[in-house]
Amino acid sequence: MTLSPEQLIRPEILRLAAYHVPDATGMVKLDAMENPYRLPAEMARELGETLAGAAINRYPDPRAGELKAVLREAFAIPAGLEIMLGNGSDELIQILALALSRPGATLLGVEPSFVMYRMIAEFTGMRYVGVPLRADFSLDEAAMQAAIAEHRPALVFLAYPNNPTGNAFDRQALRRMIQATPGLVVMDEAYHAFAGGLSFLDEVERHDNLLLMRTVSKLGLAGLRLGYLVGPPRWLAELDKLRLPYNVGVLTQLAAGFALDRISALEAQAAAIVAERGRLLDALRGVPGVVAHDSLANFLLLRVADAPGVFAGLKRRGVLIKCLHGAHPLLDGCLRVTVGTPQENQAFMDAFTAELETRR
Secondary structure, three states: OOOOHHHHOOHHHHOOOOOOOOOOOOOEEOOOOOOOOOOOHHHHHHHHHHHHOOOOOOOOOOOOHHHHHHHHHHOOOOOOOEEEEEOHHHHHHHHHHHHHOOOOOEEEEEEOOOHHHHHHHHHOOOEEEEEEOOOOOOOOHHHHHHHHHHHOOOEEEEEOOOOOOOOOOOHHHHHHHHHHOOOEEEEEOOOHHHOOOOOOHHHHHHOOOEEEEEEOHHHOOHHHOOEEEEEOHHHHHHHHHHOOOOOOOHHHHHHHHHHHOOHHHHHHHHHHHHHHHHHHHHHHHOOOOOEEOOOOOOEEEEEOOOHHHHHHHHHHOOEEOEEOOOOOHHHOOEEEEEOOOHHHHHHHHHHHHHHHHHOO
16 A cells, blocks of 8 residues: 555644745745845955855854854843744744643734744644734734633744734733733744834843744845744753754854844844835825735735735736735735835835726
8 A cells, every 4th residue: 555645644734735935036026024135245245254264064053152142242132031043933933832832732822923823833733822913903902811811821922013914012911911821922023123122122031931032034134044032041941952953054153143243234224124114105005095004014014905916916017025815804905015125115116006007
């Protein structure tokens, strides 16, 4: 008898669809919340010289001590907190879920939010509970508190600001949820560089069940795949047991350390993106029939008639954004566009308005 995947792979994995990354070759790429700017030329040249001396014949520093020191300095991480590095924040989400995946354990989040919370819960055998946001994408605190009381989650993920909606939930409500949760709460601050200083970093030491997670991807280092988790040493010492050896490579450690040691250049790019976000939001709100939401991230969420058709039309015109229609009932009619360079944003607006005009 021929052995088939269905005979061995867990049913919940068979039911999943792999995370889809569309081909963006030759297109204006505004679908993945990437920083559109390359490193400044002189900085890129110096980085090349640094990487040329990398000992790629050797395994990387398993503790990444130098890189952690640079991260601590760049982001003012308190001395009393430990740092754990991941191959992107996705790996850290998976480590957390694996560590807390006791039989019957629940991972709780809001919906819509980052899809990997739900997917990784299923990967690791946790039960996933998603609590819908309100129609305006604000946090339904009463529903969240009821879900916490009913399901007693071992793990809660909260994106701050949220993806794909771009808003930041009420801080006092989040504090009350942290206090009510019997398990770990992870504040995912992937978009902190664009959020005007909003952060729970200063509160991690005040709560015995709070961890903070970030990535450097949105700062312009997406290709390095580096995420980091911040929390009390007693928690991270246990989680570190699940981190695979040498998970952050030599080139990533060197390149990230080099770039973050010169973080002012990346912060200047983030400031340019924030300024361009405001201009793009104003332009979208001037288009009849378009609802564009405020954002504290490097993307904008908008609602249009026939979002799938508009998305397909933009692709035909050489612009790739994200169609969220069908991902969640609250996202029906929604598209998400990453804030690009002024030239990319203009290319998007030209294609977008032309596409809408053909539909009138």
